[in-house]
Amino acid sequence: MLLPGILYFILFKYLPMWGVLIAFQNYQPFRGFLYSDWVGTRHFIRFFSEPAFWMLFRNTVMLALYNLIFFFPLPIVIALMLNEIRKEVFKRFVQTMVYIPHFFSWVVVVGVVYILFTVEGGVINELIIRAGGEPINFLISGEWFRTMIMAEVIWKETGWGTIIFLAALAGVDPQLYEAAKMDGAGRARQIWHITLPAIRSTIVILFILRLGHFLDTGFEQIILMLNAMNREVGEVFDTYVYSVGINQAQFSYSTAVGLFKSFVGLILVLSANAISKKFGEEGIY
Template sequence: MLLPGIIYFILFKYLPMWGVLISFQNYQPFLGFWHSDWVGLKHFARFFGEPTFWMLLRNTIVLAVYNLVFFFPLPIIVALLLNEVRHERFKRFIQTMIYIPHFFSWVVVVGMVYMLLTVEGGLVNELIVMAGGDKINFLISSEWFRTLILSEVIWKETGWGTIIFLAALAGVDPQLYEASKIDGANRWRQLWHITLPAIRSTIVILFILRLGHFLDTGFEQIILMLNALNRGVGEVFDTYVYSVGINQSQFSYSTAVGLFKSLVGLVLVLASNALAKKFGEEGIY
């Protein structure tokens, strides 16, 4: 039963790791890994020395912080709310409705956003005009870009993120709630003293794993939302790697950029795991 998973990770996770070697080379496809010239840290020095680096770092960190602060707690909150619903059929209906957007591709989601927000017949702008306002070009506005990105992520992924927390809540002993009722605890007291402590370890583990992908802001979503007018706030490491690596064929340089991003994620995971253990949590290892 483990064999398919082991083969998958070997083929698609571990073997491709050898590709990071080209970040230290002047890689030429016709020469291959072992015959391309080695250049050491040349590509890293170039990347850190370019003004583009600070723009990419700022944009990526801002979007990552938005996701961590505004999106990460939402699945927990929704799971807690659903756990309080006592009507099972209504609860299952709500769960189904909030799960469905996860299965939409980003192409579909961005297409829906375009139809809603375009100035040429978009529903939102038509409502603004009906209310006496002026049309707003959300799709090319740098001021609205990050808000749109965050809103799309929340709508698409919040429901799916509740699955793990609902599973953790299902393991809470009902006798704890019964005992708390006898002691006079209301629903808020039960939530604070029983429910949240019961899922605290799950929250910590998922938070650590989330930090490992801190700089992963969603390539497909952002590349679909980018245009010439919002690129100054929307260009991130993932889209930059695609731009210079695929479009401009700078394979070694783009690999160096990707390796830097991965190293940042590794450091964040190690630091957050150590901090979690310091406060008495199990961590991920």
């Protein structure tokens, strides 16, 4: 039973780790790992010296913070709301409705967004015009880019994120709620004093794991939404790696950029884990 999982991690997680070596080489595909020239930290120095570095860093961190602030709490809120539904049939129906968007590809999601928000016949702009306003070109506006990215993420992934929290809520002892009712606690106080403390460790662990992917802002979604007009606020590390690594075949340089992202994620995970342990939580190790 363990074999498929073990093979998956060996083939797709551990063996590819050797690829980070090319971040310290002038990698030539025909010469391979063993015979390519070693250049030390040259690619990292070049990356930190690039005029685009701070723009990429700002855009990536901004989207990552938006994700933590606006998206991360929503699955918890939705899970708490679903947990309060007493009609089982209605609860299953709502769960199904919020899970379905997760299975749509980003190509489909972005395609729907283009249809809704385009200036030429888009539903949203038609409503704005009928309300007496001026049409807004959401799709090329730098001001609206981050808002649209987060709205898409929230719509697509919030429901799926509730699964773990609902599983944690299922383990809460019902007798605790009965005792709280006897003491006169309403639903709000029961949630605050029983439900949330019961899933606190789950929230902390998922938060720490999320920090490990702090700079992963979602390549596919952003590359589909990116254009010449919003590139100044939309270009992130993931799209930059694709641009220089695939389009320009700068394999070593793009690997150095990806390794920098992973290093930042590692530092954040270790720091968050240490802080959580100081506050009495178990952490991830």
